[in-house]
Every structure is written in structure tokens, then in C-alpha cells.
Amino acid sequence: MTPLRPLRQNLCAPLAGALLGASALLSVRQVVAEESAAERLFREGRALLVEQRFAEACPKLEESQRLEPSLGTKLNVAFCHERLGDVATAWVGFHEALITARTAGDAAREAFARARLDALAPRVPWLRVRVSAGDAGADQVVILLDGAALDPVAWDKELPVDPGEHVVAAAHQGEVFWQTTVALRESERVDVAVPAPAPAEAAPAPAERAPAAASRPARRPAAGQPAARLPRARLLPDAPRDGARGERSVGPAAPSAANRIVYEVGGFMGYLWLEADTTAQCSTSYGECYLSLSDDNFLAGATGFIGYTAMERLDLGVRAQISLHSSAGVLIALGPSVSYPLGEQFRVGSTLLFGTATQTGRTYEQGNGYSSDLTVEASVPLGFSLGLGAELGMKLMEGPSGALFLQTTPLFLVGADGLAASLPLGMAYRWE
Known part of the structure; x- marks a missing residue:
């Protein structure tokens, strides 16, 4: 008869190999x-x-x-x-x-x-929790930040926390004896002083500590606390x-938010008020001539901005405006500009402007009883002028790479021979 032990060994070896292979396959x-x-x-x-x-x-x-x-x-x-x-x-x-x-x-x-x-x-808010040991001793007190135990090494040190409300509590012998809610805004630094437990609450044996919180910023409670906009x-x-x-790329070629280039183009229509010296003289063989200019004008034109984000939300660059108006003239202005968002929907800004304006007026020549009409072009103000501009925009919709704004960019220019002011309203598209 064939011995049973060798037979069992011959059968078990392949079976064990198959089981190991199946286990490896399942693991894979x-x-x-x-x-x-x-x-x-x-x-x-x-x-x-x-x-x-x-x-x-x-x-x-x-x-x-x-x-x-x-x-x-x-x-x-x-x-x-x-x-x-x-x-x-x-x-x-x-x-x-x-x-x-x-x-x-x-x-x-x-x-x-x-x-x-x-x-x-x-922008990071910081919270410092100051703990008084009292008669009970600091080793018998548990500090809770948003329900998680705060490691004693983090006491009396500034901790980064997310904006919003945070609950700071103190427990002794498993019982919470003090609690407060702290609301922090971006960039704010707040100190919270935790009082010591009453002497009657002290005990010789320390209460069992909750697991120490990880060295991460405290997050806002999920319920009832909206995310900052x-x-x-x-x-x-x-x-x-x-x-x-197997690494996932985050797009290292993307520019950082603090150094991105910003562009804006837009068109507008509006009102132009132009004042000039209407007694300007011109040299003729007949005598003096006087300009009759219109103070009120309708204008239409375009505006543009190019700059970069110097800080997280502050854009620095150059803004330019050029427009035609109903007195057959032009208004040109440009200069350094700063732009800043107010929340998610609005933008405000200001510009130091250099520019000029021209318009066509009718002249009346007088001399020796003779008068005639002659159209000439006068610059208002003549040559160099200086002024200020503003920007106020409201976001209407998001685009593929930017946003469309309803925008007004009023300006005021003053020169030696007159002044000009415009109040335009139009659309502008801003992108990075």
C-alpha cells in the first residue's frame, strides 16, 4: 500500500501555492x-x-x-x-x-x-489660550477648542485658526466648568484667558484626558457657520x-495670486462737461475773433487697464480712456491706477490722470463792420492737464477666464485754459 503521509504532502503543496496565489491576487x-x-x-x-x-x-x-x-x-x-x-x-x-x-x-x-x-x-487669524492653573494644578485641567482637547504644549501660544466662531472650554475631572465663544475675523489676533477651577472641584487624581488635538488650525463648526466670502x-x-x-500635478506653471497680470477692456457712453475760455482770440486781418463753445456734450469711448496684483487683492497698473464727444472733439486721459475688490461683487479704484481735451467751436470775426463765420479747433485745456479718476464696478457674470462688470469711470481734468469732467457708464471685461 502507498503510504498516506507522502500522498498528503504531495496534495498540500499545490493547494497551499494556489491559496497563496489567490490571496496575492485579491490583495492586488x-x-x-x-x-x-x-x-x-x-x-x-x-x-x-x-x-x-x-x-x-x-x-x-x-x-x-x-x-x-x-x-x-x-x-x-x-x-x-x-x-x-x-x-x-x-x-x-x-x-x-x-x-x-x-x-x-x-x-x-x-x-x-x-x-x-x-x-x-x-490674512490668518491667531488665537492664544491663556490658562491659569490655580490650586488644582494645570495637569488636572483639559482645554477644549471646538470640542477637541488642546495639547498643553500649545497653551499660551498663538495658534492659527480659521475665520468664524470658535468655542473654547475648560474641563476638570471630566466636567466642563467654563466655556466661551470667540468670533475671529481675518488677520485678527485674540487672547482668551481661561480661569482656574474652583478649589472645591480639585481632586488628587487627574481626570482622564481626551486624545490630544492634532497640530492643525481649529476649523469653524460645520453647522450654522457659513464660509467666508x-x-x-x-x-x-x-x-x-x-x-x-502616480503624482497629481497642481499646475506649477500657474502664476501666483500675488504676481498675476490683470487686463481689462471696456466701452462706455455718458456725459461730458467742458469749460474753456470762450473769449480766446485768434489773429486775423479783420480784428478779433471769439470762440463759442458748448459746455454740455454727449460722449462715447473706450477704457482699458493693464497691471499686476502687487498683493493678494490689490491691483496696480495703468488705466487709459479715450472718447469722442458731440462737439467734434476728443478726450484723452491716462495714468497710474489702483484697483481693489469689495467682496465678490464690487470693485473700486482711483487713477492719477494726465490728459487733454479738444473740441470744435464756431468763431465770430469782428472788424471794420465785417463779420463772418469760420470753424476752428481749440484744445481744452491747451497742452498739459492734470486730474483724478475713479472706478466703480459691479460684477454681472463670470466668464471663462474673468468677469463682466457694469462699470463707471468718472474723471476730472484741470488745465491752464479750462477744465473737463466726464461721467461715463458702460461694460468692462476683466481677466488674468
């Missing part, structure tokens, strides 16, 4: 499924980001980063939180991305993260994977 399929889920979440998050649906985009990008961490996704998550209004969360995210990019030798992404950090730094900004270009490394 699971990894592929996770990678596919990460990629799908990333694409969905990017699509929502482009549509400026930030509240929906951020969780998808965060989950994609959790499933498959990468530098590109980390940058997209930080960028999404910036547009959502969580400037402290974005600031911390870009700081982490900067360190990762520097370690990986990715100079383009390191520069991008540094530019965003520089732009966000002036920000002016529309240029979104990063679409970010595919980086090929073999």
Missing part, C-alpha cells in the same frame, strides 16, 4: 480598487473646484489624499480650503506641502507653495497625474 485587486477610488475622488474634486463648489470639492480631495497621499493632492486640498475661506487650514496645508516639495527637490511646487504662504500669512480668483489649471510616480 484591493490595491487597484483603492487607487481607482483615489483617482476618481481626485477627478471629482477637481471638477467641483473648477466649478467653484468648494464645500463639495474639499472633502473629496481630502479623502483622495487619505487613500493615496501625494504632493499634488496636498496642494489641491490646501488650495480648496483657501477658496472656501479656511485660510488657516490652507496656510498649514501649504506649509506642509512646502516641506514635502523641498524634500522631494520639486522646485516649481516649492515656489508655488511659498507664494501662497506669503499671500495667506497676513472671497473675491473670485484664478483657479489652477487641470491637474492630471504625473505619470509613473
